[in-house]
Amino acid sequence: MKKQTVSLLVLLLATSGFFFSCGNTMNKNTGALEFDSIQVNETAHLFGDTAKPACNLVINFTYATQSSDVKLKDSLNTFFLSACFGEKYLTMKPEEAVKKYAEKYVSDYLKDLEPMYQKDEQEKEDDATMEAWYSYYKGIEGHVQLYLKNLLIYRINYNEYTGGAHGIYMATYLNMDLRTLSPIRLDDLFISDYNESLTDLLWNQLMADNKVTTRQELEDMGYATTGDLEPTENFYLSKEGITFYYNVYEIAPYVMGPIKITLPYDVMQHLLSDDCMVLNEVRNS
Structure with missing residues (x-):
């Protein structure tokens, strides 16, 4: 878990360095940012059978919708998308990125687990055990925790269960200096x-x-x-x-x-x- 958490934070900081270099100085105001969120709550059962285990994906993604500085808005959204969903989604619009991510999560779940479930079912594995091991869940929430003058704090909550004794969950915080569009480090x-x-x-x-x-x-x-x-x-x-x-x-x-x-x-x-x-x-x- 520590390795996963550190890896996510390293990705956040490294990605921010890519998008928000020190030379990319914005206006001294905070850009009068306004925000909205996209919610997803999608469930997909194996083989389309509601009697079988399912995956559940919950997303609540906050992004910037308005700003007096369009460059600031677009740069922040690019970073939010990359931090929450991965670099392959950073060039997409928020609505498209969330839709594509949800589609891939469901597709990967069905593709990876249906063959294994079918095999276990044929071998007469215990139903309760199969339900526990094949019921997946993932939650991703990106929220603006604080927006004050030149400071924006973005919080990402991640929660995932892929069978086993318990799931994993973590929270990652990024403190952004909006004057320079760079992360604040210790x-x-x-x-x-x-x-x-x-x-x-x-x-x-x-x-x-x-x-x-x-x-x-x-x-x-x-x-x-x-x-x-x-x-x-x-x-x-x-x-x-x-x-x-x-x-x-x-x-x-x-x-x-x-x-x-x-x-x-x-x-x-x-x-x-x-x-x-x-x-x-x-x-x-």
Whole structure:
């Protein structure tokens, strides 16, 4: 799971670098963006038989519909499409991309699973077991979490079940500086050599959140047992502080769910850079 989560975040950041290079500076205003969403809830049964297992695809995709800067709108939508559905959809209009993605998901499910199901059915496998293993689900939601002056935070929730004990789910956050159309990274927010000090603050906040006084107590609870606790690029800005979001398995077992650690700006003041305009805007909002 950690590998999948990190891979998605790397894809997001790499893709954003492709579309939103530092030289692609937009107008200083935020573009007066307006948004709408496309919803899909589609179910397809194996062999078209409602008595057999099915796949279910749920999509709720937010995209920009209006802007005083058409280039800004189109560039953002291109990125949103790539981040939510993959690079093959980035040149399409939102409605077309969602339609094509849904069609491919259903087509792949039927093509891949119908032969296997037919074989298991002939071998008289247990019906309950077959229902569990062949019932697939995928959910993709892309939402604008915050749109404030020069800052846009886009959140992607991903949830998928392909048989087995449980599904996988994750949330990925991207903080965009609309002045330059570039993602905001930790290096933009903090002074140099911040990693060790910021890691200590994360441990301290996690101890405070769980009302314990030692790291060992946290580890006994399950924290930092599946991966090291360290600053993650999967974070989001808010008026209250910076929230670092760790998906399931990244630093704790699946049963503990995702871990959120919010550091108030005051405790990080000595580490924060004075040069990030967007950070100052959200702090003073």
